[in-house]
Amino acid sequence: MKVRVLVRLKPGILDVQGAAVKRALAGLGFAEVTDLRVGKVIDVELGAATAEDGRARVGEMCQRLLANPVLEDYTIEMADDLAPRRAVR
Amino acid sequence: MKVRVLVRLKPGILDVQGAAVKRALAGLGFAEVTDLRVGKVIDVELGAATAEDGRARVGEMCQRLLANPVLEDYTIEMADDLAPRRAVR
Numbered sequence: 001m002k003v004r005v006l007v008r009l010k011p012g013i014l015d016v017q018g019a020a021v022k023r024a025l026a027g028l029g030f031a032e033v034t035d036l037r038v039g040k041v042i043d044v045e046l047g048a049a050t051a052e053d054g055r056a057r058v059g060e061m062c063q064r065l066l067a068n069p070v071l072e073d074y075t076i077e078m079a080d081d082l083a084p085r086r087a088v089r
Numbered sequence: 090m091k092v093r094v095l096v097r098l099k100p101g102i103l104d105v106q107g108a109a110v111k112r113a114l115a116g117l118g119f120a121e122v123t124d125l126r127v128g129k130v131i132d133v134e135l136g137a138a139t140a141e142d143g144r145a146r147v148g149e150m151c152q153r154l155l156a157n158p159v160l161e162d163y164t165i166e167m168a169d170d171l172a173p174r175r176a177v178r
Contacts, residue, residue, distance in 0.1 A: 024154055025150055028153055030146065036131065036133050041128045042125065043124075043128070045124035046123060048121065057121065064117055066110070
């Protein structure tokens, strides 16, 4: 089962990397960018009996290792949740 | 308009960070993880007349700055594409 974890800085935390990228984009002529934040995507493939089990285990992984609960929020997306109707590569 | 960009190493490229995280998870008892890869999520908020314009501009940003085309693939997801039916924070 494939599970996607998104780990992002909490809203109040200054995102230095995002600010730097936004500034660089403005320098390249992309002045329409009003906000930009950078986080991590972690694609996990794991064996689990049910989707619920898989989600619960990945939640444990986030709490124990993948995210820093002081600074970061995480979102768990199962393959079935996503089903992007149009995603351009 | 909110646009999400996922930047990941191309499939053939060794993901050292992902391998390290997978190993650390195994050490914590998460032996069911069969594969794990780490990438970047970039949440962009930008002004654009239409969703098509927004997507095209973000595509340009990816090609010029956000992704390294030699090593990385990128995926652009518009807010409307996503609509995760269930995403646990």
